[in-house]
Amino acid sequence: MNIIVCMKQVPDTEAQIRVKPDGSGIVDSDIKFVMNPYDEYGVEEALLLKEKFGGTVTIVCLGSERAIEAIRTGLAMGADKAVHLDDPAFEGGDAFSTAKALAAAIKGMEYDLIFCGKQAIDDDLAQVGPALAEMLGIPQIVVVTKVEVSEDGKKAKVNRQIIGGEEIIEVPLPAVLTAQKGLNEPRYASLPGIMKAKKKEVKSVKIADLGLDPNAVGKAGAKTQILKMYSPPQRESGNIIEGETAEETASKLATLLREEAKVI
């Protein structure tokens, strides 16, 4: 099986996000960047399937030069090779123009299955996977927690989280699956893995290689624009309820919830 994993580099979840004073974006100079956590599940699942069926795992990443670190992490985990869309023309896009570039890069490749993350934890769009599936003309299943590929590698049975339970869906391959936490436990890159990763192929792809119009991708091709960013209102320190006994504090709290907050 040939499996593609779309991977994005994002700020670590620990990062404090500070908006630039002019609202044009966030301050990213002091942020640690990592592989999007949901994409780790995608890489892991691809590796598990490769162990079973053979084939290759290819990482596809659109991002600046800095993203090479996250790509190397994926290769160190065990992916075979990577495609890095590292042309500045691809950057600053929304889900539509990002998916457009990814689709163009993937169209020329051989694949039986594509993994994306459920969402990227920076822009929180949860949109690139479905958009990519639409552009490639293949089905999507989002928020996936289990994947079983048939012996012949032609179809898959997939669990996806819904309200109050799960749906089990059968889908012919290729398809785009977006990985949710719970799908697996991503492995850590081993030391030999890290050494090997250095020698693995990372193909750099520029806009000319894909024959795309510069106005169709990145910021220029986006269908939505961030007009302004701002910080959420800071929550004030709370009212710590004093009392001698649990009974007293609980009673005071119940009264405040009813009379002041009016939520019960």
Added chain:
Amino acid sequence: MAKGIWVFAEHSDGSVRKVTFEILSEARKIADKIGEELCAVIVGNQVEALADKCGPYGADKVYVVENEMLNQYTTEGYTKALTDLVKQHQPSILLCGATVTGKDLFPRVAARLETGLAVDCTDIGLDDSNQFFVKRPMYAGKAYAEVGFSDATPKMASIRPNVLIPSPPDESRKAEVIKVAVEISPDDIKAKVVEVVKIAGEKLDLTEAEVIVSGGRGMKGQENFKILEELAEVLNATVGASRAAVDAGWKLQSEQVGQTGKVVSPNLYVACGISGAIQHFAGMGTSKYIVAINKDPEAVIFGKCDYGICDDLFKVVPKLTEEIKKLKKD
């Protein structure tokens, strides 16, 4: 030129979801300002009876798109039904709730229509020149953005449940109901639902709950969640958990609140034995009221809550359940 504001009216178990009414109410104001009509779209099988529910919240028209193949939600079936209708009538704005269904359907529809989609919005409105724009959290709510759209239409947005306020329904308002037939063949639907597994005890999805009671590592064990369930019962709340509680196997992944779990904005969030880590806060920081029960006076959560009790949760929670029961009886 594209005209009309449309709301995808989501339904389940025979009723229209509340988020639809929240969106219709807010969209009504926008429709009045720009002088366009407000339409609801109901997709399904034998769903005409639901159409009457949309008029009282402001819909002028309700399109009812029916087909046997739409009995169960599938990405491909619903995408076809909705995009065919949109292409025919060309609305200027298309909205839905940022629910499990909305999050699957709208990205696909937007890509097919080659238009812009802003997801999980917390507000929608018009700028000074009457252009539609939205506000949405990014970085799990650590930052917010105002987002505008290119000229492509419809301008699409999904809106988080529980943030817009529904108007009181005006039962005298009737919407025109328009039935639409859509052609869908079994071949159109490649990803087929073969089974639905319900998880017993899980009632309302966390993202739609108005009150949430959550437990963290301080709960010490799965069996102790019983006291939270009892509190939830009197508050009509849904029970959630921190990642520490989920990783310990006490609660399901689908019950995790936070940056890598569900992002919720209930009216009331009661955090029990949760320290308030940045990733947890990212998932519930927009709750209207936050209550923290924690025995550590230094717990970060005390700096970000509305009401805090610094004590042993095993003493406080059962008492709180009792006190609320008493209040509710009066």
